[in-house]
Amino acid sequence: MTENQSDENKKQYDYSFDYIQGKLEGKKDSFGMLMKEIVRAGICTECGTCAAVCPVLEWDHLIGQPKLIGKCTGCGICYNQCPRTITDPIQLMGEFKTGYVGNTNIPEVIGGQDGGSITSLLCYLFDEHLIDAAVVTMKDPKNPWHPVAQIITNKEDGIKASGSIYCHSQTVEALMDAIRQDYRSIAFIGTPCNIDAVDKMMSSPAGMLKYFMRAHVLKIGLFCMDSFAPEAIYSFFKKEGIDLSKVEKMDINKGKFHVYYSNKDEPVKSYTIKQLDKFKSSSCNFCTDLTAENADISVGSVGSGPNKNTVFARTGIGTEIIEDAAKKGYLTIEPFNSINLNAVLFLAKLKKVSQYNIQKRKVFIVKDTEDEPRIKTKPELDQTPVSPTLGTRKVLSVSKAINEEEKIVKISLTNSLGQVLENIKIRIVSVEELFEKRPWITSIKELFPYETIEIGYPLEVQEGEIKYENVLVEASTDEYGKIYSKTFKLEPPEKK
Ligand code: SF4
Ligand code: SF4
Ligand code: SF4
Numbered sequence: 001m002t003e004n005q006s007d008e009n010k011k012q013y014d015y016s017f018d019y020i021q022g023k024l025e026g027k028k029d030s031f032g033m034l035m036k037e038i039v040r041a042g043i044c045t046e047c048g049t050c051a052a053v054c055p056v057l058e059w060d061h062l063i064g065q066p067k068l069i070g071k072c073t074g075c076g077i078c079y080n081q082c083p084r085t086i087t088d089p090i091q092l093m094g095e096f097k098t099g100y101v102g103n104t105n106i107p108e109v110i111g112g113q114d115g116g117s118i119t120s121l122l123c124y125l126f127d128e129h130l131i132d133a134a135v136v137t138m139k140d141p142k143n144p145w146h147p148v149a150q151i152i153t154n155k156e157d158g159i160k161a162s163g164s165i166y167c168h169s170q171t172v173e174a175l176m177d178a179i180r181q182d183y184r185s186i187a188f189i190g191t192p193c194n195i196d197a198v199d200k201m202m203s204s205p206a207g208m209l210k211y212f213m214r215a216h217v218l219k220i221g222l223f224c225m226d227s228f229a230p231e232a233i234y235s236f237f238k239k240e241g242i243d244l245s246k247v248e249k250m251d252i253n254k255g256k257f258h259v260y261y262s263n264k265d266e267p268v269k270s271y272t273i274k275q276l277d278k279f280k281s282s283s284c285n286f287c288t289d290l291t292a293e294n295a296d297i298s299v300g301s302v303g304s305g306p307n308k309n310t311v312f313a314r315t316g317i318g319t320e321i322i323e324d325a326a327k328k329g330y331l332t333i334e335p336f337n338s339i340n341l342n343a344v345l346f347l348a349k350l351k352k353v354s355q356y357n358i359q360k361r362k363v364f365i366v367k368d369t370e371d372e373p374r375i376k377t378k379p380e381l382d383q384t385p386v387s388p389t390l391g392t393r394k395v396l397s398v399s400k401a402i403n404e405e406e407k408i409v410k411i412s413l414t415n416s417l418g419q420v421l422e423n424i425k426i427r428i429v430s431v432e433e434l435f436e437k438r439p440w441i442t443s444i445k446e447l448f449p450y451e452t453i454e455i456g457y458p459l460e461v462q463e464g465e466i467k468y469e470n471v472l473v474e475a476s477t478d479e480y481g482k483i484y485s486k487t488f489k490l491e492p493p494e495k496k
């Protein structure tokens with residue numbers, strides 16, 4: 001390539017990492033962001049670098065954090081020096097060879113979900129006999145909008161599979177089935193977490209696919225910000241009056257989740273992502289990959305404008321496929337520019353730092369709301385009635401630990417349901433013979449999936465000695481009724 005050609009390329013595909021690095025050191029990454037993302041999130045290591053590099057910052061030894069002592073110009077230097085911020089574009093969205101804005105030319109898909117680039121690529125791959133199967137996620141015909149992973153072997157099914165379902169799907173099982181069925185060249189379409197699974201199976205020393213590598217797998221990753229627990233979000237939609245069997249499309253656009261009864265019309269309902277946050281799969285809280293960094297080709301809707309896709313070719317084969325598919329008319333590609341890229345970087349950064357903000361509640365204060373003990377028949381030990389709507393599913397897992405020093409029993413309650421539990425009423429009482437005493441009642445507004453809270457219930461002390469009695473723990477919610485009841489036998493901790 002001549003120098004001129006290379007300059008031309010650089011102009012045309014104005015996405016170079018140097019350029020973005022320059023942008024990141026610009027005005028946006030201010031001291032305010034450092035405080036919000038790092039200091040207030042509790043992940044500051046107190047290294048003092050920020051204060052050391054800026055004349056208007058000093059280290060506040062009293063509170064152990066940087067303090068402004070003059071006017072901040074918003075130069076972003078403190079943010080960019082901090083060891084805890086993520087500012088490198090490669091760290092934010094992985095390496096890629098070329099970026100494009102793509103949109104489909106397949107008539108059945110034009111105007112449908114986003115840009116339809118993945119459908120275009122599938123049609124090209126089948127027509128050119130470059131793949132003999134693809135693993136995709138489709139809607140379960142028996143269960144509206146529940147995902148089901150499928151092996152498809154022709155482009156007609158590829159067209160039917162277009163559209164997004166924002167729930168986890170077990171795609172790798174379908175991939176293994178495809179390999180067992182002797183398909184040799186397979187396109188695997190999946191979310192970044194599923195792409196990671198396949199990538200690990202292909203490349204890690206103990207990777208299963210590495211040793212059973214009879215097939216070539218092309219990894220096509222979908223950008224992904226969140227997915228939702230179907231039981232939780234669909235029962236919410238039902239309460240909102242949405243008929244799932246009529247829904248034709250769901251999409252996430254500009255921070256809003258839209259539900260459509262028709263591809264052509266306005267959404268029937270729209271929600272901010274924050275409103276739906278409580279229905280999010282708990283694993284997504286810990287996910288840092290927006291753009292499917294380990295794929296051959298990554299496709300998403302952010303950064304490309306309406307009805308178009310952002311498409312990254314990350315490997316040589318990925319680049320060849322996109323360019324040849326475009327040459328043969330399956331999709332139209334345009335150069336990806338720095339404005340497009342900044343939108344992706346912004347969202348990628350939000351995702352990388354979002355896990356810093358996960359709050360774990362360790363101690364919850366209980367209130368004694370009943371002065372006089374109420375007399376009740378003692379419940380049976382180990383009795384765990386469950387709500388009729390939840391069947392035998394375990395909703396809470398509860399454990400206890402005596403703290404002799406504080407003279408309390410710590411009751412830990414973990415949400416094991418996998419979806420947010422709202423307005424949980426918890427009642428703890430001591431049980432002596434047939435009677436209950438010292439009832440304590442508290443309520444928790446929201447308990448997130450797999451979140452644990454600890455409640456300290458005071459033990460009875462007589463003449464300086466702790467009295468070890470049985471303790472009954474009961475929990476109920478407005479939605480499900482009683483979800484937990486068990487009597488714990490308390491015993492003095494064994495002395496070492
Ligand atoms: S002026 Fe100082 S505090 Fe403000 S952004 Fe720049 S380095 Fe940070
Ligand atoms: S540079 Fe970052 S980690 Fe170090 S003290 Fe400042 S905010 Fe904390
Ligand atoms: S947010 Fe992450 S974990 Fe959740 S579905 Fe997307 S890629 Fe998977």
